[in-house]
Amino acid sequence: MGQNFRLANLGLINRDKKISFKFNGKKYFGFEGDTIASALLANGIHLVGRSFKYHRPRGFFGAGVDEPYAIVQMVRNKETEPNVRATEQELFEGLDAKSVNCWPSVNFDIGAINNFFNKFLPAGFYYKTFMWPKSFWYRVYEPFIRKAAGFGVASTKYDSERYEHKYEYCDLLITGSGPAGLAGAYTAAKSGARIILAEEKPRFGGSLLTSDVNIGNQSGKDWADKIIAELKEMPNVTIKNRAQVFGYYDHNMLVMSEKVSDHLPKSKKFTPKQRLWYVRAKEVLISSGSIERPIVFGNNDTPGVVLASAAKEYLKVYGVLVGKKPLVFTNNDSAYETAIEFKKYGIDVIVLDTRINPKSEIIEEAKDLGIEIKFSHVVVAANGYKKVKSAQISKLSDNKKDLGKIEIIKCDCICVSGFWTPTIHLSSQSGNKTKFDEKIDAFVPGTSKQNETTIGSANGIFNLEETLKKSFEKGQELAKKITNNDLKISVPQVSEKKSTNHDKFWCVPLPDKKNYKRFLDFQNDVTVSDIELALREGYRSIEHVKRYTTLGMATDQGKTSNLNGLQLVSDVENKVVPSVGHTTFRPPYTPVSIGAIVGREVGKHSKPTRKSPMHSWHEKNNAIFVDAGIWLRPRYYKKGNEDLFEASKREAENVRKNVGVCDVTTLGKIDIKGPDAAEFLNRVYTNAWLKLPVGKARYGVMLREDGIVMDDGTTTRISENHYHMTTTTAQAANVLSHLEYYLQLVWPDLNVNVVSTTEQWAGAAIAGPKSRDLLQKLFPDLDTSNDGLPFMGYVESKLFGVTAKIFRISFSGELAYEVNVESDNGNYMWEKIMDIGKEFKIQPYGTEALSTLRIEMGHVAGTELDGRTIPYDNGLDGLVSKNKDFIGKRSLNRKAFIATNRQKVVGVVPLDKKTSIPEGSHLVVDENAKLPNPKLGHISASCWSVEYNNPFSLAILKDGKNMIGKKLFALSPLKNKSIPVEIVSSHYVDPKGERVRS
Amino acid sequence: MLYIFCPHCGLRSQNEFSYGGDATVKRPALNKEVSDEQWNNFVYNRKSPRGKHVELWQHISGCRQWIKVQRDTVTHEIFKTVEANKEI
Incomplete structure (x- = not known):
């Protein structure tokens, strides 16, 4: 299939290396450096999945970590992997991915019927419906919900990939390699500080890769490349791409997941798939950037509606057009860069700007290029089911509340920009109390709690010159604190055409008599009306609204939806956003695989193994081992076809008759x-x-x-x-x-x-x-x-x-x-x-014979000294001194401990002298009593007495002293056994202890 | 993961330590008559303060010394650590 949407000679992909891959069983081509998303878009594929609740067709919305829709199931190296973001997963030869949440196929999905019954799926649907009848829960509801939930299928096979953990210490950790991160890292590194620079994407540079700016006398991207090249040469710098710092924990410990091999068809020998870094940093520079937020309008989830920044990234990084008849819908300047890029490559584009008459260099440039701009205009709704076909647009009244006459214009994509939301997850996780910045309509970090400093657009600064100036300053300030070097780096000249003002407009009103779905949260299908319903039903706290409607939940954790949700709640409640507050930012920022969290501690490596110096002898002599804590001990030594019972009996008998030797190194x-x-x-x-x-x-x-x-x-x-x-x-x-x-x-x-x-x-x-x-x-x-x-x-x-x-x-x-x-x-x-x-x-x-010997002698061990018994219970009265004080003595006076009918260790023999009593069995008077049958005690240890050749057990029995000679039943409902038994002395063999003294 | 200053070894990660409970609890002297209430307070009853708390940690994977740590139970901030025989 031809790549009809790929432009020649544009982008940062390697066009010399063609890569074939499969999507939903069909073969496509892409290039090295593509993501699944960019390669599919180049092939004109927009439909990638179905939405969670209504099964509406979904395409690509973002170009990276913010993507809510494009989650696929992927096969890599014969292992299936769920929850893979197509916008992040890099292409490799033989990659095989398929859509999730649809059946039988993404094109024809039976679940889409939900879309037409949506009146029955309002907010809180699950809570309202699955409450009754109670008996339905296990049989009907739970299996149904389990089947409907989730984005893909986890593998049930053993994960043969290798994951590693790494502990690292540094002076300064920088999270993100955009302009702010690079400036901070460069100054600190030059001052001699030990730094780690982490970038979540494969390419360094952040927004500089796509924005039309100059730093010094070079383009933003060239400047970034030069800085990165220089940093890579420095011995005090560790620089990692594909590395997401996902959590900020106590005492400046941050955790980062590095995807070492996920972009390769399979991991190289001795190389992990992923590596988890525990980084203890003296200082942290958070330069995590910002995420573009959408403007809410009717059917804004139709495939072809994308973030303007994503459209620009597909164009500039991958040379891919998200559409050939684009419409740009914005309330700020940044989307003009997208429009200009389209125009540069000969694509006619229309810009709808909610602002009345904004002025800036970039708008002038757009006008000069002949781009059609409609101010005070909005997209009311997208038309099209599996792909945008046209847009209903209208003029917006000056008070932003009323629509004019609806007009339909043809387009195949709508690039939307509702301004930028700083990524404050890490700052907030550090304990920093965030504050609302009216100017940008978003939350920014407040006062630092730990040693963290947030810079650049993560701190709400969207002007490049200011970002660079402040980031150089901060880098220098922190480096001075750490290294005592006071290095001044002059800030280069910056030219940037866009301004940072925006229109505080985020949601297009519905036209008369129309009831378009307007999505806030794309991943969980939460619409404006769901939130309104939750508020009508009395949900007030934003945390409750979140859990009731699922706004901002699931794998994207509301990266594109949270702020619009807050806007809506505050609008309906007539409050200001800061008084509504935001939900808690909890780590991880992006999903982390369980394999990475577990690391190398799997299987027998989950704990250390201790072996005695005689271990190899035991091995050579057919020892069957048992875990004793972290020790390995011989349980028995197998001769011929013996089983555990026969071997341990032989071994114990030999001790009673001749002599035996047991490895007791582990004591x-x-x-x-x-x-x-x-x-x-x-x-x-x-x-x-x-x-x-x-x-x-x-x-x-x-x-x-x-x-x-x-x-x-x-x-x-x-x-x-x-x-x-x-x-x-x-x-x-x-x-x-x-x-x-x-x-x-x-x-x-x-x-x-x-x-x-x-x-x-x-x-x-x-x-x-x-x-x-x-x-x-x-x-x-x-x-x-x-x-x-x-x-x-x-x-x-x-x-x-x-x-x-x-x-x-x-x-x-x-x-x-x-x-x-x-x-x-x-x-x-x-x-x-x-x-x-x-x-x-x-x-x-081995230990089995050892147990037999001690049980029939009535020596108490771990199963009797089980953390619930006092010395008197174990017949150790003679060892408790009356004449001196010792640890715990005062407690032995407690009422319950001096009760005359206390539990005691006793011996138990089955009446038939044949049936072994399962350990854990309960001792009861009446085997047929109504359940729960009153329990008098339990069997703590069982063996086959080699002295008398019949089963013998120890038990902890209530009033055991007076029970000797009584007949009871040992009940084991687990083994479905009821055994008539007699209570005897625990000292079954040699009660006077003559042998040890012989 | 906390970063705990061991007065004998310096700053070490939490996974080298094991927690030992409230450091302000005093064991009644040996051979001394104590009431049930005093004894129960020593063995069982603990406060669970919100805020500053002086607690015991043992540097089990290091010097094996028990140390006293003053920590904020809300923010995990550690204000001070001292050797076992010193008071905070």
Whole structure:
């Protein structure tokens, strides 16, 4: 297909590189540097989508970030992507895009029937309609709304693209490379400040790319190119295009999304698709520019109605005509540049200007070129359905309220300009309270809250000379503050033909007996009458009007509609705009992909993985791993076709019968040193610590101040003022912070130091009746007798020359030892144990067997110490000292904690001795009671007792002390199970604890 | 993300710190008789002031020191930070 709307030799695109792409299944051509929008327009395609509510045909309205309509679904590198703005997406070879919000096609859309039933779709339609009957919500309304909502379809596949995060610090961040940004950046960079200059578009220069101005003796664009070239050479400058600073957060942290590869058919190797920058800037220059706002008139959403600035951009950047019979409709000078551009390329253009008799250099130039100008004229309505065919125009009375006789003129596009709205999103997000500027009919930033300065048209300055002067000044002022260099740069001569005054006219009245739709918000189909209705229904706050009508919502967040909406509310309410106020500007300024926000923290990179020094041995020996916090621990070691149950049973049985070895490196370890260490432990733990002799370990329980058990573990007195504390794997970090809190803030007088040594020691637990024999072979010189190394004893020895710490402690309830060596020697230790243990039939055991062993012994662990239980609940009464104070003791006096029928840890056995009880099951008296069945307790841990060869569980049961011997039911509605059970002692195996002392 | 001045390390980003609650709460001395009300005030009852608030942060991914930070709960402005043993 020919590019009938492309002019030869004009624009900044690369005409040597032709690019083919598909739109709605049809093949087109464009050039490198085109956007989807410019390439389609060059091919004469205006119809790109259907509107949200009425499914009216929609075309292109803007040429960039402000675009409300042209949102497409795109396929890039075999991955579908919704919510792509056709005015921003650059063309690449093979790009495949299609329209959204239409079915079966954009040309023939069944949903367009809504347009004719629009009386039934007023503001708040959803709120009014979907309220009743209640039962319809899940079955009918929700599926319907879900189907109708949104602009496209998200992929359900794993996103294989790479996204990166970058943290950056700079002296000065400049957001936008228009004249203001360039002037500010240039001065600051020359003064030696470290700057980042971010530009959302692919090309630098902002308005200088399209406006007809001269700076010095060159065109605006040439001046911008020269400055950019110079900046790029400077080492203190980072300059990024396709980078949108979308949020201004606390303490001068700004976040920027850089589209690194979106303009390429696929990302290059080692290059991300997008990069998210967290920039902490000492100062910020906000030069985000301004967005042209439309004038509201009848059927102003017809394809072919475009912003005048967009028409100019298509012409000057892409060499594309949005139409060949253009009509320009304006209330200010800037649209004259558009008209003149058309005329320059031989296109006849008519200008309708709402002003009575404005005077400026540019109007004179337009007149001299022979452009037809009608002052005091307006477009009343656009004619045409899928494309503008003509316009109804009329003279406007001097009071701007009455229309004259309607006249129809033929045209194929209407370029509209209702003056400019400063882009104050970032300034407002920084905490800056905005103020209304009567002169420009828009909000501008007020007093700076953080270290931010807004310059150029973002600050409501539309005159280039003033913009450059102030921006050079600000750049210099900030640079001086940062670098102490006071560099003066002289402001170049500027020639600009347009003036900055405008007519405060924004909405064309309806002619008699006509009811044209006049759109305020194009993306959400919000019309003038919707807002009027909301106000009649009593909505007053602009935030409420927004949510009720959806004005300014969705992906464009009202970039072209907010101000006209405010004008309307203030007109109807007879207020002034500043008293109506604007809605909150929340980040992000433009949509940011979830991938970019998540960055590299996906899959297994979502958290760090910690491995013990013996990890590779476990891997080689068929360990199946389980996540234990951020650690990976062997759950069981698979032999042949064993499953989890069989393997863990085998491993646990071997511990009870022979000897097993378990990797306990993951236990938290804290080194505690200092003359007051004993006193400190005595305050931290519930039991007594002052008299623990050197060379002995003790089990301890620590509470939070509210009396709840925080953690348990053993602590060993290594020497007079040196203790080795162990914590559970899960609580290691919390316990360290807890200890530091008390030492630094509560008892700073205690002379104690704590430091984590978890990663310094590798640990192996050797458990089972034959563990002493094994230990003796590992440490031939050691006296391993019950007298030489008694239960809870500690000794240091050499394991074939390697220093080892030996603790006689047991988690399994068997005779057991824990051997610690420095981490680097961990694997050596493990291999020695396995090698020498062979004759004692040693087997490694994982966390599943470990659980089995501790459950049938009735040792409480994380599932009982669940943040809701106190020591008495866990049968730890003997560990709570009556004679001393400790953290959390005062809370144990609370009424609920001393109640006689408190919950207790008990054992549970199924009556049939066969059915395993699911963890989490509720214990109830009557299995058939009416739901919710009164719950007496819950199953906290279950195992298959290897000692008795039947299932056994632990439970936390109300009045558990008096329930032993009772028969209850364990109900698991999730597993649809009801199991008759008997309550027994939690100490199911070796209740007297003889084995550990044997 | 806040920018917190650690008195030991200098200005660091919030993600190096962990929040520790109201810094003005004083733990009753050990072995001292306290009423239920006093104890409950220490364990549970906290004010949620609008405006200036002195709070604890721990520089967990840095020097591991607990510090006191005076912050505005509305604007997040940080006025002052001091070491654990100093008062604001």
